[in-house]
Amino acid sequence: MGQGSGGREWIAEKIVQLFDKSVLKPLRAGKVPLFEMLARTRDNVYIDQELQVIRLGSKKVKRRLNDVEEAKTFMRTVLVAAIIYEAIKHNKYPTIRDVFYDAKHTIPGTDIDTVNEQSESDSIIEDLEVMLGTSREEMGLQTDVKCKVVGLMRVRSGRDVIDCSRQGEGGAYTPPSNVDRLEFLDVNAEYVLVVEKDAVFNTLNMERYWEKNKCILVTAGGQPDRPARRLVKRLNEELGLPVYVLTDADPYGFYIYSVYRIGSITLSHESVRLACPKARFIGVTVSDIYEYKLPKNVIIKAKEADVKRARELKGYPWFQSPAWQRELDLFLERKEKAEIEALSSKSLGFLEDKYLPEKISSGHFII
Amino acid sequence: MGQGSGGREWIAEKIVQLFDKSVLKPLRAGKVPLFEMLARTRDNVYIDQELQVIRLGSKKVKRRLNDVEEAKTFMRTVLVAAIIYEAIKHNKYPTIRDVFYDAKHTIPGTDIDTVNEQSESDSIIEDLEVMLGTSREEMGLQTDVKCKVVGLMRVRSGRDVIDCSRQGEGGAYTPPSNVDRLEFLDVNAEYVLVVEKDAVFNTLNMERYWEKNKCILVTAGGQPDRPARRLVKRLNEELGLPVYVLTDADPYGFYIYSVYRIGSITLSHESVRLACPKARFIGVTVSDIYEYKLPKNVIIKAKEADVKRARELKGYPWFQSPAWQRELDLFLERKEKAEIEALSSKSLGFLEDKYLPEKISSGHFII
CATH class of the missing domain: 3.40.1360.10 (Dna Topoisomerase Vi A Subunit; Chain: A, domain 2)
Known part of the structure; x- marks a missing residue:
């Protein structure tokens, strides 16, 4: 990877650790792979009086592979994390819309797409921000900058x-x-x-x-x-x-x-x-x-x-x-x-x- | 005025010349003050085949002081040109919206405003671009820049x-x-x-x-x-x-x-x-x-x-x-x-x- 990744090596490593913990380890132990993270929902938001900022509470959500509702989100998480990992590895700086298009596949043998709207991949990016303790900017993802x-x-x-x-x-x-x-x-x-x-x-x-x-x-x-x-x-x-x-x-x-x-x-x-x-x-x-x-x-x-x-x-x-x-x-x-x-x-x-x-x-x- | 005007002295001089020709000279000669310029209307637009650009044709419009329809536009032209002249003189770089607000007065003894909408002062700025042979950017007027x-x-x-x-x-x-x-x-x-x-x-x-x-x-x-x-x-x-x-x-x-x-x-x-x-x-x-x-x-x-x-x-x-x-x-x-x-x-x-x-x-x- 080397210097080319613009200081993003640690994020690539965190992605590997996350996959290890959430996917590989459970699989080896005969358990269900799952991602777990703080819920980004309105009911899990509070104002930190000391810092005077809005923060997430302690409520967690799970994305399990074996749950009909959650499996798609689980699969999307793997897909988007892999794209970000590859981007870091190859010194790429895709836009969040590139990530959406790169993640979009028709699942073979079905007419189901992995992602339909950008909001779906964006939401996964936000999940990853929470799980990896970083920001999409630090991951190298690009958006419009008006500043x-x-x-x-x-x-x-x-x-x-x-x-x-x-x-x-x-x-x-x-x-x-x-x-x-x-x-x-x-x-x-x-x-x-x-x-x-x-x-x-x-x-x-x-x-x-x-x-x-x-x-x-x-x-x-x-x-x-x-x-x-x-x-x-x-x-x-x-x-x-x-x-x-x-x-x-x-x-x-x-x-x-x-x-x-x-x-x-x-x-x-x-x-x-x-x-x-x-x-x-x-x-x-x-x-x-x-x-x-x-x-x-x-x-x-x-x-x-x-x-x-x-x-x-x-x-x-x-x-x-x-x-x-x-x-x-x-x-x-x-x-x-x-x-x-x-x-x-x-x-x-x-x-x-x-x-x-x-x-x-x-x-x-x-x- | 000096160096402070950011290379805009020539525009200030052109404004003086325009006023001299269109307002003062006619007044001294007992004639009607009027501004004359190329019409910026759809029917006065053609494609310059050589330059491959859209250009104004030769049709002209007049803004006369003694015409009920044109008097308001005449007055606005004087007002906006004076604001731009003052901006150059005092090394100011107002936005086109500032020009609108600075031009906006209620005419004493009436409830009529000199300008009601920004489109009215913007249109006068375009008239001045044509009459003075310059651009609002060269006049020092500011807008959003996304470039x-x-x-x-x-x-x-x-x-x-x-x-x-x-x-x-x-x-x-x-x-x-x-x-x-x-x-x-x-x-x-x-x-x-x-x-x-x-x-x-x-x-x-x-x-x-x-x-x-x-x-x-x-x-x-x-x-x-x-x-x-x-x-x-x-x-x-x-x-x-x-x-x-x-x-x-x-x-x-x-x-x-x-x-x-x-x-x-x-x-x-x-x-x-x-x-x-x-x-x-x-x-x-x-x-x-x-x-x-x-x-x-x-x-x-x-x-x-x-x-x-x-x-x-x-x-x-x-x-x-x-x-x-x-x-x-x-x-x-x-x-x-x-x-x-x-x-x-x-x-x-x-x-x-x-x-x-x-x-x-x-x-x-x-x-």
Whole structure:
């Protein structure tokens, strides 16, 4: 295997161990092969109060070879694990969709396919994340990466060192799926600003906000992908940099903030690796709409879906702070929202020249 | 204004000249101020046979101040041009949405807003592109940029030089909106491979396809943004690099190819700057599905929308080559499609180790 596998040897070894324990040993002993893992179900999810992340409980599920219901999942687990093992062995980095297609076979003598939908192989990949104690990114599996970074740090990645402050006029560095392989060097930033919107990130980057304000800018263009979340968490926890999240003043923006901070229930098994519980919300808050006296004609009437989502957020454990409850109550009372760019109605550059510096120097954040 | 405006002084001067000619001079002469420009309408679009791009015809439109219908557009033009002028003067790089919000005012004494929807200010920005002979990117206006690049070249951007072959393990360089400011250095690539899908780009990048095959990889994750199109065109025309486009074998993929090659009618005024008429389609072709004997269970039944789109493409002037007509006829006959990743059903790495090298060495492309 050697160096070619990009630091994935240990995962290949874990797959061998898993097969040994779950398949070979039972077979030799005349027992039924089975995979056992923590259940990734809603009823097996709890909030770790100390770490402030969503975690899996202790409920386990089994995939037995001799159970009619479980046999197909057992077979899929063997198939997908073998593909990942082969990928590591041959220094391949397939996409999760490649894995689906590579796993898809018609079982000889039947018209039954091993997998029908990508969700089936994806689910097995998540099982393997839990059983192997790793992530699909570390396994080398590829997905879309929307994350971009620019600012006062350098990162070592393989043989290269990328200077995130030398990306030219408005260019940026896009990290790989597996940001765990990045080594942070020469970090001269005082904080990390996570920007919901790609275009707003580009404005701040063109104006070298990160240089003037000694920070690192990150975006993932909306709903964050896993590399963006893992990167932000690492910057926060390994380097002690405060993380501030900037989104639109609407429940969808607040939800995006909560994904960075806590994660989503569907990815709860990854929450320990991805959630950044110390991430703070810098705005735009609902109160900002009125405190900064945004003109009436840039304020948008909330839709029914916004109101519904705000009511949901209000019940989430991680929105129980008095500050968040006030914000959500204010939203539900006024039923109005505003975008980050609405600040430009005050003047061009209001966001970067006034709003952000004011918020940061006053320490006016919500958590 | 000075150096701070990022090379945009000439645009500010052109705005002054435009105002002088269209507003001040007529006013001084007791005439009606008006803006005049080429019409960006469907009936004023033709295909330039020599350049093989969509162009605007000679039909002009006027925006007069004293016409009830046109006065609002006239006013908006003045407003948006003034915002862009101010942005250049103060070294600002607003998003097109910032421009919308900055332009939005309630006209005093009325309940009429200067602009109601972003499409209105966007349309004025397009008018200004035509009147000023520039692009919104050169004006410094920001949008989302999904484009990523990696491969055997370096680019100079402002004070920095970015080495696109030193982006680490699977990282990439994201160019700014205005790729015209990039200077290409040390290009050692033999071709440009444009990859429709971001995740497939990441696989090829992780496996250093660009190094093994001496090329430059570009993606824009689906429908290309303007920076991706402009970059690909520049690499093709300034450096003489062949451009190959890799998409799914379906009418949506073929359409994405056609956007790189020709452009879209709605952006016809930008086609001369953005279209890359020499871009060739490397695949996945409809014939590939059968020639490479993809297993039946990875071939997808076409939807009604696919069939409808294929029929449209068949009529487009830039799909009239015998090769494209054959492909579209085959699709319409079989009504089947396949994704790039379906090649992984042959074996992991089939795309990068066999399919692409075979296509490139055999010169088997469609145009």
